[in-house]
Amino acid sequence: MSQKIHANEQSEIQNEQSGDYNPFEFPELVKDADEPLILGPAGETFDFIQTGKTTDGKYLFAKLVVPPHVGPPPHVHHWIDEWFYAPNGGFSIFVGKNRYPDLEKAPGKGAPKDTLQIVQMRPKELFYVERNIVHGFANVTDKPQELYLVWTPDTPDVSFLPYFLNAGTIRDPDNPDQIPDFMSKIRLVSMASTYGKNQSDSFWQFVEKIEEIDHIPNMVDNREKLLELMSDTNKCQ
Template sequence: MLKHWFRTSLSLLITIILMLGIMGFDNSPAWAIDSITDLPFPKVEKPEQILGPAGEIFTFATCNRGTQGFTLADAQIPAGAGPLPHIHHHTNEWFWTPKGGLELFQSVQEYPDLSHPATDEDAGRAKVYTVDTVPNQIVYGPKNRVHGFTNITNETRPLTFIWLQDLTSPDYPFNDGGIREYFQDVGVPIPDINHLPAITDESKEEFVTHAPQYGINQSDYFLKYVSQVDSHPPLILAKGSNDSDLMAIIDTIQAFNQGDTSVSCF
């Protein structure tokens, strides 16, 4: 059984890492702050809701337009919760933090081979860099990098995810790089938001063991993929963004919401 699943505070982990003497520091620039005051969400009928392994409530929508495919999720992240380090191979990702309060981390080193994860026994662990997000901040996370986040506040915080299918992704039913299919497989459906279902040990286990089917390496403890944690990101990470794809995604959502029949969202 996986214990304390996805609810381990990153702040506590950083303290432990400091005690172990593997925290690195440098004089690199602070993480660039890009912000969006309002991120539109597709106006779909009866959006699908799924309960995550740490009690996160996800509200999903998926959109297709030509060769473009992506999934969004408006999520409620409980205090102390967040995914352990993982790697997406079929999607590029954005995190929008309407109220801030989330500590995101990401590596510069890339792990392009799904069959060779970021472990000491395989491709080697990663140094990750942290950012404490502010309200309306949006952070980009390209594929093949170790990343994750923790809600470092004492209250539930909102977070919107965008996963854009990469051109190298194999085909999945929703043309979204396999993300929504992954959550449907391992998450717990929410038929009534006022009566949340129980989170099963089976779903927690499957969140890790089923992940490779959807192009994901998912660790089951923090230091499995991580060797160091640093709060001073290098320039390549501090100024990383993908504005062209993000603007195209927003344009697709707005087109759907305005009745454009060339866009399919569900």
């Protein structure tokens, strides 16, 4: 891949998720992952574009197609940070107010439940959620929507890729109406802790209350960090 990505072409200062809408132009990256398409428990399709195998462990990048009115229940990553990017909008993202640093003390089970702030994602909007924070998302429209997810790091000891491969179902290219395997929903929860994740099995399991707001105060999208990761990896390929 020959494209070189410059952070200063995107923004000279770190963008805040605020009333000042600052769309993000996601870099065009060539797919170099050879992983199969995965059908997730909610019927979402994961297309892995780049993995730690080719990014020197810096990140894992997937493009999702998410069916209408679905998304993963609230969960917490303890080993990785995550970006969310909605090219066309259409999603609600929910982010907790508290931190949960202990994998053995999930919200509502050894730790207090959380308050989730729910925000509508606008087209080309980028969100960044650090590890140890409850979060999730849902397609709130009546048609499938595309969502980009980036997890960092993606080294063998913390990679999230095996979780998707083991919990999900390989997409059958000859079956466009394929539905998720029943066990996918079970494995989504039962395998989570192996990969440094607390995964709820329903929305309210980790949640005490919600706040529907226009933007999350003081939340930065860390676009410079994302662009730096991708530039460091791709300028040498």
